Amino acid sequence: xxxxxxxxxxxxxSLLPLVFSCKKQSGETIKIGAIFSVTxxxxxxxxxxxxxxxxxxxxxxxxxxxDGKMLKLIVRDSxxxxxKAISFAKQLIEEEKVFAIIGPSTSGETMKIKTICExxxxxxxxxxxxxxxxxxxxxxxxxxxxxxxxxAQRIYEVMKKKGITRIGIVSSNDGFGIAGREQLEKLAPAxxxxxxxxxxxxKKATDLSGVLTKLKAKGVQAVVNWSIVPxxxxxxxxxxxxxxxxxxxQSHGFGNIKYVKEAGEAAEGIIFxxxxxxxxxxxxxxxxxxxLLMKYKKDYESxxxxxxxxxxxxxxxxxxxxxxxxxxSGADKEKVRDAIENLKGLAGTGGIFNFSPRDHNGLDIKxxxxxxxxxxxxxxxx
Amino acid sequence: MSFEQLLQYVLSGITNGSIYAxxxxxxxxxxxxxxxxxxxxxxxxxxxxxxxxxxxxxxPLPLAILAAVIITSFIGALIDFIFIRRLRSPSxxxxxxxxxxxxxTIREIALHVWDEKVRSLPYFTGNEITSINILGAYISPxxxxxxxxxxxxxxxxxxxxxFTLTGRSMRACASxxxxxxxxxxxxxxxxxISFMLSAAxxxxxxxxxxxxxxxxxxxxxxxxxxxxxxxxLGGLGNSTGAVIGGIIIGLLEAFSISVLPLAYKDAIAIAIxxxxxxxxxxxxxGKKEAAALKEF
Numbered sequence: 001x002x003x004x005x006x007x008x009x010x011x012x013x014s015l016l017p018l019v020f021s022c023k024k025q026s027g028e029t030i031k032i033g034a035i036f037s038v039t040x041x042x043x044x045x046x047x048x049x050x051x052x053x054x055x056x057x058x059x060x061x062x063x064x065x066x067d068g069k070m071l072k073l074i075v076r077d078s079x080x081x082x083x084k085a086i087s088f089a090k091q092l093i094e095e096e097k098v099f100a101i102i103g104p105s106t107s108g109e110t111m112k113i114k115t116i117c118e119x120x121x122x123x124x125x126x127x128x129x130x131x132x133x134x135x136x137x138x139x140x141x142x143x144x145x146x147x148x149x150x151x152a153q154r155i156y157e158v159m160k161k162k163g164i165t166r167i168g169i170v171s172s173n174d175g176f177g178i179a180g181r182e183q184l185e186k187l188a189p190a191x192x193x194x195x196x197x198x199x200x201x202x203k204k205a206t207d208l209s210g211v212l213t214k215l216k217a218k219g220v221q222a223v224v225n226w227s228i229v230p231x232x233x234x235x236x237x238x239x240x241x242x243x244x245x246x247x248x249x250q251s252h253g254f255g256n257i258k259y260v261k262e263a264g265e266a267a268e269g270i271i272f273x274x275x276x277x278x279x280x281x282x283x284x285x286x287x288x289x290x291x292l293l294m295k296y297k298k299d300y301e302s303x304x305x306x307x308x309x310x311x312x313x314x315x316x317x318x319x320x321x322x323x324x325x326x327x328x329s330g331a332d333k334e335k336v337r338d339a340i341e342n343l344k345g346l347a348g349t350g351g352i353f354n355f356s357p358r359d360h361n362g363l364d365i366k367x368x369x370x371x372x373x374x375x376x377x378x379x380x381x382x
Numbered sequence: 383m384s385f386e387q388l389l390q391y392v393l394s395g396i397t398n399g400s401i402y403a404x405x406x407x408x409x410x411x412x413x414x415x416x417x418x419x420x421x422x423x424x425x426x427x428x429x430x431x432x433x434x435x436x437x438x439x440x441x442p443l444p445l446a447i448l449a450a451v452i453i454t455s456f457i458g459a460l461i462d463f464i465f466i467r468r469l470r471s472p473s474x475x476x477x478x479x480x481x482x483x484x485x486x487t488i489r490e491i492a493l494h495v496w497d498e499k500v501r502s503l504p505y506f507t508g509n510e511i512t513s514i515n516i517l518g519a520y521i522s523p524x525x526x527x528x529x530x531x532x533x534x535x536x537x538x539x540x541x542x543x544x545f546t547l548t549g550r551s552m553r554a555c556a557s558x559x560x561x562x563x564x565x566x567x568x569x570x571x572x573x574x575i576s577f578m579l580s581a582a583x584x585x586x587x588x589x590x591x592x593x594x595x596x597x598x599x600x601x602x603x604x605x606x607x608x609x610x611x612x613x614x615l616g617g618l619g620n621s622t623g624a625v626i627g628g629i630i631i632g633l634l635e636a637f638s639i640s641v642l643p644l645a646y647k648d649a650i651a652i653a654i655x656x657x658x659x660x661x662x663x664x665x666x667x668g669k670k671e672a673a674a675l676k677e678f
Contacts, residue, residue, distance in 0.1 A: 040600070043498030173645070199644045204604045206401065206595035209394040210639040210647075217387050230500040230596050240511035241522045242390070262502055262596060264510035 029072040030331050032057070032322070033092035035103040035113070036127070036315070040079030041203055041229060042174075044256055045105040048312030049127055050075055051304050052296075053102060056319045059299075066326050078104055085109035086116065093120035099333060102318045103127050105311070106228075108175025114141050123337055125321060127314035129252065130179030134360040142340060142360045144317035145310075146252065146275065146350055148176075150365040152183040154273040155249050156191040158370055158381070159222060162247070168220035169198040170211060170235060172227030177203070180226035180251050196220055203229045209238045222246050228253035233262035240266040247271060252368070255310040260373050271381055273368040275310045275350045278378040288347045296349055313349030320348050321355075321362075383640065386518035391636045393521040399632020400528040401595060404587040405609030406616065406624035407535055408580050414543065414619045415552040415576035418474050421481040422461070423584055424606025425488040430454045430585025431597035432492060435501045443504065451585045458581025462574045485603070492599040503592040524593050531590050532628075535583055536621045552576055556619070615655050617668025626666055631655070 034053050037046030057073040060066060074096055076088040085104045092098045093116065100123035104110050107130030117124040118138050126133050126143040129151075133143045159167065169184055171177035181198060188195050196218045199211050208231065215223055223246060225235045232254050239248055250272040257278075260267040276283060280293035296316055300308040324346055325339035343362065346353040351367025370381040405427060412420040434450035441449065465480050466472065505512065507523040514521050543549040554562040555572045563569050588597065595601065612631055616623025631651050638650035658666070 039493055039498055044500070047498050201644055202648075204601075206591075206601075206605070207394075207398050209397055210391065210636045211644045213387065213390045213394055214639060214644075216390075217383070230598065233500075233596065237510045237522075241513040242520050243513060243515075258499055262500060266510040 028068075029070045030066065030326070031072045031074060031096060031098045032319075033088075033096060033098035033101040034073055034075045034315075035078050035085050035088050035092070035101060035105075035109070036075065037080035037105040037109070038075070038077040040081065042080035042106045044230075044258065044309070045127070045228060045311045045314075046077070046080070046103075048300075048306075048309050049103065049105055049315035050077075052300060052312035052315040053319060055299060055303055056316060060319075060323065066323050067331055069331055071323075074098065078109055080106055080109070082109045082112040086112050089113040089116045089120075093117070093122050098122065099331065100125065100322055100336070102315060102322070106175050107133065107179050110141075110143070111175065114138055117141060121333065123322070123333065123340070125318040127311070127318055128175070130175060131183060132179060137358060137360050140337060142321065142355070142362075144321065144348065144350060144361075145314045146363045146367045147361055148180045148251070149183045149187065150363075150368055151252050151273040152180070152187050153191075153365060154368045154370055155184075155224060155271075156187060156193055158271060159193060159249070160191060162222075164221045164247070165192060166194050166196050166220055167222045167224055168196055168215035168218060169224045169226065170208065170215070171198070171200055171225070172203045172205075172229050172231060173200050174203045174227070174229070176251075176253060177227045184224060184226065201227075201231060203227065203231070205229075205231045205234065207238065208234055209242055212238050212242055212244060216242060216244050220246065222249060224249045224251075226251040226253070230259070230262065233259045233267070236263040236266040236270060252310065255371075255378075257307045257309070257378065260376060260378070264376075267373045267376070269372060269374075271370060271372050274371045274378075275313060275367060276369055277308060277310050277313050277349050278371060279369065279380055282380065288352060289349070292347055293349055310349070317348035317350050317353070321346065321353065387640075389517055389519035391640050392633065393516065393519050393525075394639075395633035395636030396529070396629060397521065397525045397594070397632070398635060399629035400525055400532060401591050401605070401628075402608050402612040402631055403625040403628025404528055404532045404535070404591060405584075405605050406612040406628055407532065407539070407621050408584040408587060409610060409613040410619050410621050410624060411539070411580040411583065412576045413556070413613075415555045415572050416474075416477060417556050418477045418481070419610065419618075420577075420580060421478065421606070422485040422488060423580065423609065424602030424604075425485050425492075426454055426458065426581045426584030426602075427588035427591075427605055428492060428597060428599065428602035429457060429488065429581075430588035431503070431592040431601075432496055432501070432588075432599070433585070434589045435503055435592065435597060436496070438503060443506070447503075447586070447589045450589060451582050454585035454588075455578040455582035458577040458579075459574055461581075462577040466573060466577070467570055485606075489600055489602065496599060498599065500596050500598045501592075502596040503589060505593045506590070522594065524590075528590050528594070531586065532625055535586070536625055539583075539621050548572075548575065611652070611655060615658060615665055617665030620665070620667045623665055623667030630666075 036050045038050045057071045078085040107128040110126040110128045124141045129145040131147045171181040252274050254272045255274040283290045297308045325336045329335035329339040343355045351363040353362035355362040371378050372381040408423045434446045437446035506527050551567045552572045555569050612627040616627030635647045
């Protein structure tokens with residue numbers, strides 16, 4: 001594999017001069033760097049994020065920009081690779097001298113570049129979910145998706161209502177899975193839930209019937225799967241094929257209708273916490289997020305001809321937060337950083353953001369609704 | 383462990399093993415003719431799967447798969463015409479490096495032709511939740527399809543390489559390419575046929591495992607690595623060996639899961655592979671004499 005990497009990096013190196021040569025712009029623009037996994041194993045996060053970011057920046061610029069200045073989006077595709085994320089972050093900060101960085105898409109990548117942004121005094125608004133990104137708080141690091149501890153808590157609330165106490169966990173071996181598993185294990189005792197077994201699978205897993213057999217043998221009352229990878233559909237299918245009829249809970253990583261289509265009938269009844277984007281149509285009219293969600297969904301779906309996902313929404317929120325802060329304080333890095341910490345009641349796709357110097361995520365547990373799959377569609381879980 | 387659980391682990395092992403086996407078979411054909419490992423074999427699988435999925439939108443499933451197999455085998459021929467045939471010094475190492483380059487290129491092209499999203503073919507029998515109950519343990523009917531098609535491929539290939547003139551000529555190329563040429567065999571055409579055959583079998587494998595594993599533009603590599611391991615374990619060039627090797631690795635993994643955390647699965651499988659190779663360096667069914675003739 002190292003040969004593959006060598007060839008790829010040589011190819012990339014040969015393209016670099018091209019990239020640099022077209023970067024001469026006037027001072028009247030605000031450069032926003034973006035690191036997304038547009039391709040690779042986390043592409044279902046990065047691809048909608050990239051599309052959303054481009055769509056938003058185009059829209060903002062066609063409406064006259066922010067604070068009289070045009071936005072310029074510089075997107076780098078990390079392909080979900082933390083090493084690439086590191087070099088792109090350094091490049092964006094040191095060479096491009098960007099105003100702020102949006103992304104990366106995955107928690108693993110974000111953790112790798114956290115200190116780079118901190119040292120470079122560049123605002124980072126991550127689109128990744130793991131709690132560790134903002135806990136402990138780093139001065140320049142923010143994140144737009146809901147915290148995974150809230151997701152875990154929501155799942156446990158439903159379990160308690162259903163009288164489930166003994167569960168099994170499977171999670172993927174990437175940043176998202178590892179962080180989620182930690183939260184599940186940390187919060188379980190306080191909720192009176194016993195984790196009988198917790199297993200980690202490869203993020204490229206193609207069949208999980210073996211490990212699910214193990215869960216079945218332990219007599220779990222429910223299965224929690226925590227990942228963002230396509231294996232989410234495989235877990236659902238394998239469970240049904242193994243005649244495991246206990247409820248399957250998934251993380252907010254399941255918020256992509258594509259996975260429901262892949263799992264087909266096996267997806268029915270999966271319960272998972274998620275932002276409200278997926279059930280925007282059925283929200284009451286007085287919901288503060290409704291109009292924004294409907295607009296984003298309509299714009300995205302008409303522009304790209306594919307279903308909007310909550311992941312794209314994370315990029316939407318990240319840019320929204322940044323733009324709102326620039327509007328408030330003008331295009332000065334330090335002032336914008338302070339302004340983000342003071343944003344209150346900002347409705348985004350993920351929820352209502354209330355930032356503070358101690359909370360660099362700004363969302364509370366109400367940002368999550370519990371959803372389920374019914375007739376191949378997402379509906380609110382009652 | 384109760385009997386049902388034991389059986390369930392066996393069936394789970396067979397599920398994975400059947401996937402490894404059908405992937406491994408594809409490696410053997412090009413190896414049998416050229417003595418090289420085609421590192422783009424995984425990409426043939428992906429291409430077959432992706433093409434069939436796209437075609438199945440407006441063709442019935444069997445036709446879509448047939449068309450995908452034909453298209454992929456055509457691509458295999460094209461690859462040989464454009465890259466392998468023109469090599470000035472077609473040494474084993476050069477050809478292997480070409481296939482590595484091809485694997486990266488095909489993956490990137492697939493990313494642009496399709497997109498990054500995961501897809502799959504529908505289950506051939508039943509749907510996502512169908513399973514067959516065997517003495518209290520369960521298995522998806524698709525696994526039986528994979529096993530069945532693997533066996534058919536193995537039997538057909540065995541006959542082809544043993545009894546047809548083309549098949550025997552292909553084997554002659556692998557044994558000693560100069561001698562084969564002296565006997566009047568058009569070795570270059572044999573290599574083309576082997577690429578076509580290998581691509582076709584890869585495509586068929588990609589289609590039949592698609593409902594289980596799901597298909598994505600970069601799914602080929604990880605499948606190919608396991609398939610390659612299995613092909614070596616079974617004895618390179620031997621298709622029956624590939625099936626036996628696949629099932630063995632699958633079962634080993636399943637039982638390692640039953641006692642150890644899942645994370646150790648690959649380590650156990652590879653460790654046992656190493657042990658077997660120390661004892662039998664040519665693989666389970668590989669022949670020492672045949673291996674000695676190869677350039678590496």
